[in-house]
Amino acid sequence: MPALPVVPQVIRIDHHFSIGEDLAAKCRLFDRYTGAAPTNSDLITLANTYMTAFTGSGVAGDMTPDRILTGITITDLTSATAAVGESTIAAIPGTNGGAKLPADVAAVWSRTIARRYRGGHSRVYWPLGSETDLQDAQTWKVASTTAWATNLLTWQTDLNAAIWGGGGSFVPVAVSFYSGFTVHTGVTGRARNVSTPRAVALVDTVTGDIMRTGLGSQRKRLLRLA
Numbered sequence: 001m002p003a004l005p006v007v008p009q010v011i012r013i014d015h016h017f018s019i020g021e022d023l024a025a026k027c028r029l030f031d032r033y034t035g036a037a038p039t040n041s042d043l044i045t046l047a048n049t050y051m052t053a054f055t056g057s058g059v060a061g062d063m064t065p066d067r068i069l070t071g072i073t074i075t076d077l078t079s080a081t082a083a084v085g086e087s088t089i090a091a092i093p094g095t096n097g098g099a100k101l102p103a104d105v106a107a108v109w110s111r112t113i114a115r116r117y118r119g120g121h122s123r124v125y126w127p128l129g130s131e132t133d134l135q136d137a138q139t140w141k142v143a144s145t146t147a148w149a150t151n152l153l154t155w156q157t158d159l160n161a162a163i164w165g166g167g168g169s170f171v172p173v174a175v176s177f178y179s180g181f182t183v184h185t186g187v188t189g190r191a192r193n194v195s196t197p198r199a200v201a202l203v204d205t206v207t208g209d210i211m212r213t214g215l216g217s218q219r220k221r222l223l224r225l226a
Contacts (some may be wrong), residue, residue, distance in 0.1 A: 004177045005201045007077040009033055011043075012175075013050075013159075014073040018091075019103045019127050020066050022221045027124050030175045031159075032203065035168025038076055042164035043085025047072045051087040053158035058151035059128075063094025064101070067127040077175075098130025103223075105129065107140065107148055108216035113174050113204035122174035122206070125218045126152070139213045149211040172206040 010032050017025040038046070051072045054060050060069070070091045076082035106125035113122065126148070133144035160170045178195040179202075185191045 003080070004197055005199065006079050007175055007201045007203060009037070010077045010173060010175060010203060011038075012075045012077055014075070015069065016071040016073065017127055018068045018070050019221055021225075022103055022223055023070075025127060025218075025221055027126055029124065029156075030173050030203075031170040032173045032205075033163065033167045033170055036166035037078060038083045038085075038164045038167060040083045040085055042167070043074045043076065043083050044088065045085070046159070046162055046164060047074050047085050047087035048089050049162040050074075050155075050159045051089045051092070053155060053162075054092055057155035057158055058147075059155050060092055061095050062128040062148050062151055064096045064098060064130050065093045066100050068093045096130045098132035101129060101131060101134075103221040104217050104219050106216040106218050106221075107145065108212040108214070109149070109152060110210040110212060111172070111174055111206045112208040112210065114207055115204050123216075125216050127221075135213075138215060140215065142213060145211040145213055149209065152211075153209065174204045174206055176202040176204075 007030075010030055013029045013031065015027040015029075017027070019025045051069065054069055063069075068091050071089075072087045073084070074086075075084045107128040109124045109126055111122040111124070128148050129140060129144065133140055135141045156172070163170055177197060179198050180196050181193040182196050183191050184194050
């Protein structure tokens with residue numbers, strides 16, 4: 001596979017979770033910085049500050065204890081050799097006292113942009129909620145989704161306030177690395193669609209966030225055990 005295109009002045013923020021037996025669940029955000037590029041040390045400090053803010057923001061209280069934030073990795077996408085930083089703070093479990101839900105159930109946080117396009121919208125599948133947050137078999141309680149959105153935005157504000165010296169400010173963005181697909185046929189004759197990387201990544205400013213009331217699903221978090 002060819003390398004993905006670089007994205008000048010954009011950082012990728014990977015939130016690493018363990019959910020039951022799944023030790024590699026991930027939620028990913030992108031931010032554009034307006035000032036000078038960070039160093040590795042800058043991003044380690046930022047990741048540690050951001051992870052520490054997880055509890056104070058209230059997001060930890062939105063997850064059941066089987067959902068654990070194990071780390072945060074922040075990568076500057078400006079070049080293949082730009083800075084990378086990973087948190088060194090101990091893992092933080094959720095503190096929601098409600099009964100836990102199956103590993104594939106998630107809260108969908110949609111990120112809106114001004115550009116109209118065909119295809120799936122930018123979204124994050126956060127491992128939030130318990131049985132007490134369910135309205136019915138298909139939806140969350142509005143009170144729960146409202147609280148989650150507030151807490152996630154508080155957590156993002158904590159990140160913004162911790163930007164490195166000279167970094168300017170953060171602007172949330174959506175990054176598109178692929179456009180369309182190519183049909184590849186293997187030696188067995190079976191065809192499959194392979195996403196086509198863009199020559200230049202497409203970056204859109206996030207204009208708003210919407211916490212969906214419908215239950216989201218990430219089947220890969222079930223580890224194909226069924």
